[in-house]
Amino acid sequence: NAGVTQTPKFRILKIGQSMTLQCAQDMNHNYMYWYRQDPGMGLKLIYYSVGAGITDQGEVPNGYNVSRSTTEDFPLRLELAAPSQTSVYFCASSYKGGSGNTIYFGEGSWLTVV
């Protein structure tokens, strides 16, 4: 049982490039999330999904896209990378979305846009 797995762990992108951050969970969780964490700041929700085929915007969705074709996978796509997207990205999951359902985080992906 690996929990939430993210790849890559580190990546440097040039301005205007695109990339996909991969995320998979093996806990049969329905809910999955993508957060970004800027230096000295808390986590901000980018997108979330309540189940396969369903996604919705979080607090800071601009510049990102997601898909949820299976229960296990929730990739995050960055189109036309900008320096403002330099951040640490965390994928997470929870069994349900209701208040009190523990959110489990992946190990993070450090992205630098130059």
Next chain:
Amino acid sequence: GENVEQHPSTLSVQEGDSAVIKCTYSDSASNYFPWYKQELGKRPQLIIDIRSNVGEKKDQRIAVTLNKTAKHFSLHITETQPEDSAVYFCAASRGNNDMRFGAGTRLTVKP
């Protein structure tokens, strides 16, 4: 939407002392308040949480208190140890898709 403020941003204590971190929230409908610990370069991990129908919860050296009227909640760590050094985040939500995090408190426990 919900807004969570966390203080202090940095906290340094001597080993064995207590540490207190405070958070305020704006949405009176929020009913779940978790605390996460994040060690350097690692993922955030849940250490304790409290629901709005409870005023206090304790787990060994860690306790959380909630004042719904004043809309603030606090994390208390007693008998601090060097391994408690980390960044601590509070959060508030009505559901996981609207959870809002505080900016974090960097706790340093000096041996």
